Amino acid sequence: MRYGMNPQQAAAEAAPIHPGRPPLKVLAGTPSYINWLDALNAWQLVREAAAVLGVPAATSFKHVSPAGAALAGPVDEAVARLHGVDPATVGPLTSAYLRARDGDPKSSYGDFAAVSHEVDAELAELLGRVVCDGIVAPGYAPGVAGTLSRKKSGTFLVMEADPDFTAPAAESREVFGLRLSQERDPVPVSDELIADVVSGEVPAASRRDLLLGLVVLRRTQSNAVCYLKDGMALGIGAGQQSRVDCTRLAGAKTDTWWLRRHPLVRDLAFRTGIRRQERINWQIRLVEGDLTADELDRCRDALGGEPPELDAALRTEWLGRLTGVSFVSDGSLPFRDNVDHARRHGVTCIAEPGGSIRSDEVAEACRAHGIALARTGLRLFHH
Numbered sequence: 001m002r003y004g005m006n007p008q009q010a011a012a013e014a015a016p017i018h019p020g021r022p023p024l025k026v027l028a029g030t031p032s033y034i035n036w037l038d039a040l041n042a043w044q045l046v047r048e049a050a051a052v053l054g055v056p057a058a059t060s061f062k063h064v065s066p067a068g069a070a071l072a073g074p075v076d077e078a079v080a081r082l083h084g085v086d087p088a089t090v091g092p093l094t095s096a097y098l099r100a101r102d103g104d105p106k107s108s109y110g111d112f113a114a115v116s117h118e119v120d121a122e123l124a125e126l127l128g129r130v131v132c133d134g135i136v137a138p139g140y141a142p143g144v145a146g147t148l149s150r151k152k153s154g155t156f157l158v159m160e161a162d163p164d165f166t167a168p169a170a171e172s173r174e175v176f177g178l179r180l181s182q183e184r185d186p187v188p189v190s191d192e193l194i195a196d197v198v199s200g201e202v203p204a205a206s207r208r209d210l211l212l213g214l215v216v217l218r219r220t221q222s223n224a225v226c227y228l229k230d231g232m233a234l235g236i237g238a239g240q241q242s243r244v245d246c247t248r249l250a251g252a253k254t255d256t257w258w259l260r261r262h263p264l265v266r267d268l269a270f271r272t273g274i275r276r277q278e279r280i281n282w283q284i285r286l287v288e289g290d291l292t293a294d295e296l297d298r299c300r301d302a303l304g305g306e307p308p309e310l311d312a313a314l315r316t317e318w319l320g321r322l323t324g325v326s327f328v329s330d331g332s333l334p335f336r337d338n339v340d341h342a343r344r345h346g347v348t349c350i351a352e353p354g355g356s357i358r359s360d361e362v363a364e365a366c367r368a369h370g371i372a373l374a375r376t377g378l379r380l381f382h383h
Helices: 033-053 077-083 092-102 121-127 144-149 204-217 243-259 276-288 293-303 312-319 337-343 359-369
Strands: 024-028 057-062 065-071 111-115 132-137 157-161 170-175 178-183 197-199 224-229 232-238 325-329 347-352 372-375
Touching: 024 033, 024 144, 033 057, 033 065, 033 111, 033 132, 033 157, 033 204, 057 092, 065 092, 065 204, 077 092, 077 276, 092 111, 092 121, 092 232, 121 144, 144 157, 197 359, 204 224, 204 232, 204 325, 204 347, 224 243, 232 243, 243 276, 243 312, 243 325, 243 337, 276 293, 337 347, 337 359, 359 372
Parallel strands: 111 132, 132 157, 325 347, 347 372
Antiparallel strands: 024 157, 057 065, 057 111, 065 232, 170 178, 197 372, 224 232, 224 325
């Protein structure tokens, strides 16, 4: 390894449990400790998502949690315009990664990518144009790995996963002189997990999103929740001590994703020379609506004029159009406030384990808001 979690921590090694059969191998670059964690978790996410849902999947990882995840699907005008792609011809694997990266494009800056299928020349060309630190995939088209290895002056990480690798039944880690061991989570994600619908009905499109959400949260630092629509994660809340804080944080990301599609934001005309990530960051800051005086001056310079005003009335009207969003929680919803907040972000379906002392109140809140509720009976904490 290049180093441990931090540069001041001298690295030891990443050694396979079964010699000669590692789950991943390095084709280019030198991973750090966190790079390994990102690659291992991200690969498991996309492999499971593709297996469960039957289409290519991608994720954008940062600090051992997904910033975004998506299945192959339509690339909308907002994404196509920013990345200079033709939505009518973009390939399925590239579409999956573009959609994954667009869920939280601010956080995806400098991400670690993972895809479920062989990387083709189209995806490699896109990766060459975005700020990304590495990728893991089950294979690479001829010449693609070599092309990617030259990115970032040769420091870009190219890792290949063994798609047939089966993890041991038990897993362990050492912390402060103590080895902790447990059984690897053996429960597969399947339709059976969302068969117990206690409120409303779950349409087929939402069922797909709920299954994707369960796969995503299995690889997200707990506490965690995820908002999803049309086969992509719109907002992921990870690692918060309070579940409702996760719900509110991920809900704010979902609102930002949707507001970036408002014509006033989507059609912003930037001066020549303003880079893609700067355009994305200004879109987000305008949506957030709390520019400082210094930021306002720099935004005027980036636009060559006054930025548009997305006032409260415009926001409310536009946000009211967002519906058909699914919401998944890795643990039981302890209070109905999670449902009350989720409905503000277009949620019409929820999947959560159930079993809390207030689960009846959670179900009643779903009925009151017209939200379908599926109880999975499965906690998916990940640390």
